[in-house]
Amino acid sequence: MTVRLDDLDRKILVQLQEDGGQSLDDIAKAVGSSKTPVWNRIRKMREGGVIRQQTYLLDAEALGFEACFFVLIRTSEHDAGWQGQFLNALNARPEVMEAHRLAGDIDYILKVRVANARAYDVFYQALISEVKVHNVTALLSMEEIKSTTILPI
Amino acid sequence: MTVRLDDLDRKILVQLQEDGGQSLDDIAKAVGSSKTPVWNRIRKMREGGVIRQQTYLLDAEALGFEACFFVLIRTSEHDAGWQGQFLNALNARPEVMEAHRLAGDIDYILKVRVANARAYDVFYQALISEVKVHNVTALLSMEEIKSTTILPI
DNA sequence: TATGAAAGTTTTAAATA
DNA sequence: TATTTAAAACTTTCATA
Numbered sequence A, B: 001m002t003v004r005l006d007d008l009d010r011k012i013l014v015q016l017q018e019d020g021g022q023s024l025d026d027i028a029k030a031v032g033s034s035k036t037p038v039w040n041r042i043r044k045m046r047e048g049g050v051i052r053q054q055t056y057l058l059d060a061e062a063l064g065f066e067a068c069f070f071v072l073i074r075t076s077e078h079d080a081g082w083q084g085q086f087l088n089a090l091n092a093r094p095e096v097m098e099a100h101r102l103a104g105d106i107d108y109i110l111k112v113r114v115a116n117a118r119a120y121d122v123f124y125q126a127l128i129s130e131v132k133v134h135n136v137t138a139l140l141s142m143e144e145i146k147s148t149t150i151l152p153i
Numbered sequence C: 001t002a003t004g005a006a007a008g009t010t011t012t013a014a015a016t017a
Numbered sequence D: 001t002a003t004t005t006a007a008a009a010c011t012t013t014c015a016t017a
Helices: A007-018 A024-031 A035-047 A080-092 A117-130 B007-018 B024-031 B035-047 B080-092 B117-130
Strands: A051-058 A067-074 A096-102 A108-114 A135-147 B051-058 B067-074 B096-102 B108-114 B135-147
Touching (some): A007 A035, A007 B051, A067 B096, A080 A117, A096 B067, A117 A135, A135 B080, B007 B024, B007 B035, B024 B035, B035 B051, B080 B096, B108 B117, B117 B135
Antiparallel strands (some): A067 A108, A096 B135, B067 B135
C-alpha cells in the first residue's frame, strides 16, 4: 500500500494535478527528465494507488447547482447496523459530495450540492426518513471563496 | 457566461467526470454520437467555462496527508478590508482545500488537509496571527466516508 | 535512461446531409 | 447548422539498445 516517492515523483504529481491535459513530453520538460522515466513513474504510482483517477472538474453554478450546504449531524445510535445503514444512504445520494465521521461532539459532517434550498429540503426529508439522527444543523454557503483538489505536495 | 446545454452535452459531461482518460471515440460511443460533434461540444463547453480543468485526483493518505479538519470560524469584523485580508491569507495557504462564506451564526467554514495534528496547529497559529477572528472550532475527521467531484447532472 | 517505431488519439479541414 | 468522412499532426506505449 505504501509507495516510496522521490523528488522526481513529487514533481510529476504536481504537474499532473495542476494540468491533467499535458502530454508526457510537456511533463518531462517541466520536471527536467524525459518521456520514458516519467511514463514508468506515472504507471507505478497509478498501480500503487497514489494516482487515483483522471477527471474533468466542472463549474457547479454554471450547471445549476446553486446551493451548497454543510450538514452537521449528531446521532444517538452508534452501533454497526446503524452506521452501515447511514453509509448506504449517503452513497445512494449523489448530492452528497463529501462525508466525514468526526471526533467529538458532532458525529458527521456532509457537504451537499443541490439546485436550491427546496432541493436541500427534499434531500433532508429523505435522509431523516431513512436513518434516525438525533440532531441536524445545516450551514448554507453564500460564497465558495476557495476550492481546490491540489494537494500541497 | 451562460451556456445552453442539451441532452448530448450533459451525457458528455457525465462521461468526462466519470473517466477523464477516455478517448473521444470511447466517449462518442458511450453517448451515441461520433468524434467530431463530441469534440466541438467539449471545446465549446471549455470556452464557456462549464468545463474548468482536467486533473488527476491523488490519494491524500498515501501522500502523508493524514489529518483533515473542518474549521468553523466566527468573526466580529465584517468590513471589506478584513475580508480581503482573510481571503488573501486563505489563498496563500495551500493546506486550505476549501473555504466558504456562510449565512448565519458561523461566518466561515474551511476544509484543511495537513500531515497531522501538529501541522494543523502550525496552520492555526499562523492564521490567527495574520487575521483577527473571534472564535474558532476545529472538527477533526476520523474517516472520510465519501468523497466525489462528480456532480449529479 | 534514451531512442525509436507501431498503434492509437486529437485536431483541423473538406464534403455531405 | 450539425454531422460524417478523411487525413495530418501529435501522443502514448512498449521493445530494444
